Amino acid sequence: MPHLPQAALILVGHGSTLNPDSSQPTYQHAETIRRQEIFGEIACAFWKEEPSLREVLGMVRSRTVFVVPNFISEGYFTQEVIPRELRLTGKTTQIEEQTVHYCDPVGIHPSMTKLLLQRADDLAPGVPRNQCSLIIVGHGTGLNDQSTKAIKDQVAHIQSLNLGFAEVLDAYMEEPPLVADWASLTTAPHVLVVPFFIADGLHSFQDIPVLLGIEAEPTAAASQMAVFRQNPHALQGRSLYYSSAIGTEPMLAEVMVDQVEAFIKSHGLDVAAMPAPPEEASIPEPYEQIGEILIRRTGDGISLLHVEDASSQELLEIFRHPADALEIAKYDAEGAFRPLKSAPTLRRGWIMDLTSEADLRQALDYFYPAALGNWRHPQVTPLRETLQRQTGMYRVTGLLTDDEAQELVETHCCDSKCLRIILWPLNETTPLRLSKAAAGPSAIPLNCIELCNLVVAAARTVVKSRKPSAVPASP
Secondary structure (H helix, E strand, O other), rough: OOOEEEEEEEEEOOOOOOOOOOOOOHHHHHHHHHOOOOEEEEEEOOOOOOOHHHHHHHHOOEEEEEEEEEOOOOOOHHHHHHHHOOOOOOOEEEEEEEEEOOOOOOOOOOHHHHHHHHHEEEEHOOOHHEEEEEEEEOOOOOOOOHHHHHHHHHHHHHHOOOOOOOOEEEEOOOOOOOOHHHHHOOOOOOEEEEEEOOOOOOHHHHHHHHHHHHOOOOOOOHHHHOOOOOOOEEEEOEEEHHHHHHHHHHOHHHHHHHHHHHHHHHOOOOOOHOOOOOOOOOOEEEEEEOOOOEEEEEOOOEEEHHHHHHHOOOOEEOOOOOOHHHHHHHHHHOOOOOOOOOOOOOOOOOEEEOOHHHHHHHHHHHHHOOOHHHHHOOOOOOHHHHHOOOOOHHHHHHHHHHEEEEHHHHHHHOOOOOEEEEEEOOOOOOOOOOOOOOOOEEOOOEEEEEOOHHHHHHHHHHHHHOOHHHHOOOO
């Protein structure tokens, strides 16, 4: 892979407003690639987590951008959602001054077979393959016929290799063959179950264990458990082994880079002709606060800390790497997950010592995703437009009335819930009733350029809670 200091890499994941582990593998792979210094910039974006797909291009300066979906298969998200949200018109799209190249998802890369087999062998060391049934598990969905193709292709390929397993099967959460029927689908005394998912999120860590019979009800998130799983599990007269999601495998970072290299070769891109990014603007020194964070500049570097710790006499925990911001911002002081990073719940008791402007920008993008881009180049989307482009289970939010929308915003976007300053109107002609105070002269504003996923989810709840007679037909 050639080094591309003039290009940016954007990794796209699903994310979650409920589970703290959904985005973790994507961020970990980004940090692994960042240490290799292949790309000039690296950013992550998510469908259901901050930063959003609509915000991420503003987070990078590079004129050449490669987008790699951290998804298992070609399907609903990679073929419909991601292109729509990024405003892509094909494999290469010119968006203002940026040329965006849309690569294949990681899950269809040929090396995924090797990762699956390695995970299976690690599950039951010493157990002969001819005594093992291997089940590769996916979600399954009626939204796109391609969603199960990657898993079916892997199963067919492993079967063709004649590697000695008693049987190799695919199974799904929501369509036949169902993973809940694993005992009747298999014949071997040892059953190896490998989730073909990107992260140990709600499905792989909470839903599937219940379907398998390992747990009676969903458990806490993976990061909140001392041990992932104790294998094997004695169930229905068999020994069942359950692994973590395939997407947590560290080698997946190499697959992401490979997908960019494959795109460059298959499309004949001239790496030498890629333009250099514009000079990166530093954060002017008069700005000394953003959200709940104080920015202190000294002769030796830059320090970040909670504004309420500015005069604290207590010993603060010291951090020195921008990526540490991910963990600081993940949970509040009570240990609760913070899906909304602009909520006024950032925990205290820490200080981050940094040595460069680049580290400062990276740390702030982790504390407050896309805030710097939305400050310098805000591109506002009215509430109605955001709701009208929702699909799947959120399509119904387009039925939200204007009065319901105003009340929803007043409830969920007030100062006690979010520090962002709303820039978007209800629609092109109707402003919001809610008004919020502007940031002070020394504070970088946390601009809100469109309705966030948390409020979209709340809008769905509002519409679905109406009496059936009050809900119009879906548009």
